[in-house]
Amino acid sequence: MEDSSESVLENVIKLTRSSEKKFKMGNFKGAIDDKIKVNSILRSKSCNEKIIESFREELSNLYSSKFDLIFDHKLKIDKIRRNKIVKMLEHKSKEKLNNLDYKGAIKALRRAEKYLIN
Numbered sequence: 001m002e003d004s005s006e007s008v009l010e011n012v013i014k015l016t017r018s019s020e021k022k023f024k025m026g027n028f029k030g031a032i033d034d035k036i037k038v039n040s041i042l043r044s045k046s047c048n049e050k051i052i053e054s055f056r057e058e059l060s061n062l063y064s065s066k067f068d069l070i071f072d073h074k075l076k077i078d079k080i081r082r083n084k085i086v087k088m089l090e091h092k093s094k095e096k097l098n099n100l101d102y103k104g105a106i107k108a109l110r111r112a113e114k115y116l117i118n
Helices: 002-025 028-042 049-062 069-076 079-098 102-116
Strands: none
Touching (some): 002 028, 002 049, 049 102, 079 102
16 A cells, blocks of 8 residues: 555656646646646545645745745635635636636646645
């Protein structure tokens, strides 16, 4: 069981880094496809709390910035409001994806992930 957990974690981190690399190169469709795969893995039954925590650490490494307005905003809102914002951004991402706006879809998903980071 521990081996499968580690392989799931490796896959999640690999896909997250791949998505970030594709985003920076301007391949927004590839980036959103990778993010969708990551989210489906994270929502599956094979994912446990350790994997989610490692995923959040990876996100904090990817999105670390000296000036992070979302981090400042997170300090002022409660967890319920934060979850509403994440759901709204994920919904917005799906809408943009349905309209084939890959750049807008990946930006909304990335912003939602920033609210998930501790």
